[in-house]
Amino acid sequence: MSAGRGFPGSARVWGVRGGCAHVAYGQLFALGPDAEVVAPAGLRERIAEAARRMADRYA
Amino acid sequence: MRAARLIKMVLLLQSRPSMTAGELARELEVSERTVTRDAQALSEAGVPVYADRGRAGGYRLIGGYRTRLTGLARGEAEALFLSGVPGALREMGLEDAASAARLKVSAALMPSLQGASRTAAQRFHLDAPGWFQEPRTPELLPAVADAVWDDRVVRARYRRSAEEGAREVERKLEPYGLVLKAGVWYLCARVAGGGAHRVYRIDRFTGVVAGEERFERDEEFDLPGFWAERAEEFARSILRAEVVLRLSPAGIRRLPHVIEPASVAAARESAGEPDGQGWVTVTVPVESEEVAYGQLFALGPDAEVVAPAGLRERIAEAARRMADRYA
Structure with a gap:
């Protein structure tokens, strides 16, 4: 894991080296609204889709 | 010191057909000259050490000189x-x-x-600690292990857990046994003079002094049995709240990855009949709503918290904010 340039407040961009997209999905989804996957696009879309379905379920 | 080295040299030579002076010097952490003198001393003492001369030469024992262990399969x-x-x-x-x-x-x-x-x-290789956990050997472990071996009473200073106020207490203990669990060492001990056996994390000891006083072991004490009982009690004791949860088939499969085995077992026992989409309603014992939030959010759209209402609302709010972030 490597830290990028810091942003105002506490937000930071991190480069995370992962071995498996499935594992990364589980680990990063668990961070909830406190994290946003920027890339890869496939993982971002998978998390976005799961978040939408989850929000709908609790609507 | 030299006697120990001579014995070690004999044992090394017993374990291999022959060894060069250099190999022996490395194993014994001495010079080759010392190896030569030690071989000479052994020979004089009647141990049949033979020196083969030349470049491929070395030391060996002749005449099948060895101690045999019998009955070892x-x-x-x-x-x-x-x-x-x-x-x-x-x-x-x-x-x-x-x-x-x-x-x-x-x-x-x-x-x-x-x-x-x-x-x-x-x-076969045993690597006890879990992944991503740096194993740290508690400084006082050897001292405690010594006392366990010799049934010696110890005076120990122990830092209690944060929940117990994190203050230091002093105890006179009868150390019965050590347990290595997931990379963490524990001592099973009894307060000297009687009482029940308890479990102490070795890395919370801040001082251990073993005197000459020995204690008489309770022969009825069974370390593996005691540990299994305590481990189960501990797992049960930390589960103080309950969550009612609906789980999809994928959520059922992933549940063991996010909560403790005791909670999974309880959920399984409480599971109702699956609905048309295979979702089931379960009751899950959890440590607290705070802990459950982190554990259950990880199940994403494959779980829905039904109760308590506060936890449901917290997860619903986080899901809304997350969906907005990715919109």
Whole structure:
């Protein structure tokens, strides 16, 4: 894991080296609204889709 | 010191057909000149050490000079060499004893069993700590292990957990046994003079002094049985709240990855009939709503918290914010 340039407040961009997209999905989804996957696009879309379905379920 | 080195030299020579002076010097951590003098001393003492001269020369024992252990089966010999176990022995300060024991057994094994050490160590290895956990050997572990071996009473200073106020207490303990669980060492001990056995994390000891006083072990005490009982009690004791949850088939499969085995077992027992989409409603014991939030959010759209209402609302709000972030 490597830290990028810091942003105002506490937000930071991190480069995370992962071995498996499935594992990364589980680990990063668990961070909830406190994290946003920027890339890869496939993982971002998978998390976005799961978040939408989850929000709908609790609507 | 020299006597110990001479014995070690004999045992090394018993374990191999022959060794060069250089090899012996490295193993014994002495000079080759000292090896020569030691071989001479052994010879004078009647040990049949023979020196082969020349470039390919070395030292060997002649006439089948060896101590034989009888009644040791190949499986038992192999078990002595499981390579991760010496790591735990090293942490307890028993590395030298373990090395000496392995050397003696190697030296004394029948020729047909001589490969046992390599066989086991190359096929089985114990690496006890979990992934991503740096194993740290508590500084006082060797002192505690010594006391356990000798049934000696110890005076110990112990830092209680944060929940118990994190204050230091002093206890006079009868140390019964050590347990290595997921990379963490624990002492099972009884307060001197009676009372129930309790469990202490070794890394919370801040001082341990063993005197000459010995205690008489309760022969009824069974360390593996005691530990299994305590581990189960502990797992139950931390689960103080309950969550009612709906789970999809994928959520059912993933549940064991996010909550404790005792909670999974309780959920399984409480599961109702699956609905048309295969969703089931379960009741899950959890440590607290705070902990459950982190555990259950990870199940994403494959779980829905039904109760308590506060936890449901917290997860619903987080899901809305997350969906907005990715919109």
